[in-house]
Amino acid sequence: MAASPLPASPVAATPAPASTHGGRDAFASNLGAFAATVGSAIGLGNIWKFPYLTGSNGGAAFVLTYLLAVALVGLPVMTVEHVIGRRMRLDAVRAYGRLIPGKPYWSCIGWVGLASAVLIMAFYTDVAGWVFAYVFKSVTAYASGSALTPDTFGALAGGTWEPLCWQVAVLVLTTGIIAAGVSKGIEKVTKTLMPLLFILLIACDIRALTLPGASGGVAYLFKPDLSKLTGTVLLSALGLAFFKLSLGMGTMTTYGSYLPDQTRIVPNAARVALADTLVSLLAGLAIFPAVFAFGGKPAGGPGLLFNTIPLVFSKMPMGGLFTALFFLLAAIATIGAMVSLVEVPVAWIVEKGHAKRPVAAVVTGCGMFALGVLATLSQSPVLADVKVFGKTFFDLFDFLSSNVFLPVGGLAIALVGGWLVSRKAFVDEMNKGHTTERWHGRTVYWFIRFVAPGLILLILLNSLGVIRLA
Numbered sequence: 001m002a003a004s005p006l007p008a009s010p011v012a013a014t015p016a017p018a019s020t021h022g023g024r025d026a027f028a029s030n031l032g033a034f035a036a037t038v039g040s041a042i043g044l045g046n047i048w049k050f051p052y053l054t055g056s057n058g059g060a061a062f063v064l065t066y067l068l069a070v071a072l073v074g075l076p077v078m079t080v081e082h083v084i085g086r087r088m089r090l091d092a093v094r095a096y097g098r099l100i101p102g103k104p105y106w107s108c109i110g111w112v113g114l115a116s117a118v119l120i121m122a123f124y125t126d127v128a129g130w131v132f133a134y135v136f137k138s139v140t141a142y143a144s145g146s147a148l149t150p151d152t153f154g155a156l157a158g159g160t161w162e163p164l165c166w167q168v169a170v171l172v173l174t175t176g177i178i179a180a181g182v183s184k185g186i187e188k189v190t191k192t193l194m195p196l197l198f199i200l201l202i203a204c205d206i207r208a209l210t211l212p213g214a215s216g217g218v219a220y221l222f223k224p225d226l227s228k229l230t231g232t233v234l235l236s237a238l239g240l241a242f243f244k245l246s247l248g249m250g251t252m253t254t255y256g257s258y259l260p261d262q263t264r265i266v267p268n269a270a271r272v273a274l275a276d277t278l279v280s281l282l283a284g285l286a287i288f289p290a291v292f293a294f295g296g297k298p299a300g301g302p303g304l305l306f307n308t309i310p311l312v313f314s315k316m317p318m319g320g321l322f323t324a325l326f327f328l329l330a331a332i333a334t335i336g337a338m339v340s341l342v343e344v345p346v347a348w349i350v351e352k353g354h355a356k357r358p359v360a361a362v363v364t365g366c367g368m369f370a371l372g373v374l375a376t377l378s379q380s381p382v383l384a385d386v387k388v389f390g391k392t393f394f395d396l397f398d399f400l401s402s403n404v405f406l407p408v409g410g411l412a413i414a415l416v417g418g419w420l421v422s423r424k425a426f427v428d429e430m431n432k433g434h435t436t437e438r439w440h441g442r443t444v445y446w447f448i449r450f451v452a453p454g455l456i457l458l459i460l461l462n463s464l465g466v467i468r469l470a
């Protein structure tokens, strides 16, 4: 296989002012780049999906596999996406299409990415709608002196018009932020509010961990029982690592295209992965001790977050207010993640179709809503009985995106970055502006070539039954 050099960055010949690249918006600083990337990574994946999957996959063995997947696969793939994104400074479809001269068909990575973005948003906006609804419901419950119960969640998720209205509200808000522009929209929201979410999660943890019986939850999260490792557990953990870090579909490539030149890619990506993982673990530590203390079921399914958090806070003075604040911050974190999902198709429509951002945002939002209706109604009597491959639309979109599209996309990205681009060009972009190559760059490069693609392939083959790992 002949390794090709990366084509020269389109902006190399004409130096642009500090925060724009050939007219593209860019994050203004290293901190801004970190905050925005974290803003994409942190979202429902941490507070909703991580606890729910941990609970339904048997606990610590899943957590351990997930942590390994983040380090061995997630970090290398994020590095490739950032390198390619920054080098090409294009939307994901054109970045992969023009990366290897004479091989435009690699744009398929970007195409699959566009499809994944729409699939993910279809169920993501449904869950985000629940979060927004919970902000509202916890405030009204507090004002009227009542409490949120599992029935509250059942009625909401199983309804028809109510979840649909919330979903539309979420989509309108997200596309509005997108229409306003990259640096102005994304950076400000995420930079200011992430630390608050972090503090509130820690408050939640302290409350949950000091409940009588909390230790069962801690053991559930951290004492692995390796006999629980199955093919499903491996695939779900890998899929979650991709989903959590927004990898495998071009989000991080698009974000890479906004990274400033002076950002060293590997340390930035490592900090993002660490921060994101920490938030997931903090969410787990808020939820499982409480589940055990109150005698709930860890395998509570998608409603786990919504049924547990109000319980945790109900044992605190002003618990109702804290519940509202928690869901408000969760909603804000979710916006950052959704903005990054919508950004992929929007960047493509704007640059390829020469459309204005607001127009592109509206078109994208409508497409997402069309599929989103299916996901949302599949929890209500309207579509609950419609199954494709034995799954409701909600589960199908979730499964297809996290467990098929993202890992396959990630595999292709790792192979392109590790084998089709020359080592020199890759490493130069990775360390741009720094003369030395550091150990972490060398190590991650080795992971990109061998470890990440090898593991993804093994796990996919295992779940197809071609080989037997677990």
Ligand code: TRP
Pocket: 040, 041, 042, 043, 044, 045, 046, 120, 242, 243, 244, 245, 246, 247, 248, 249, 251, 337, 338, 340, 341, 406
């Ligand atoms: N990482 C986000 C979360 O955890 C979701 C997300 C945003 C995402 N952009 C993505 C997932 C791109 C996959 C691909 O909530």
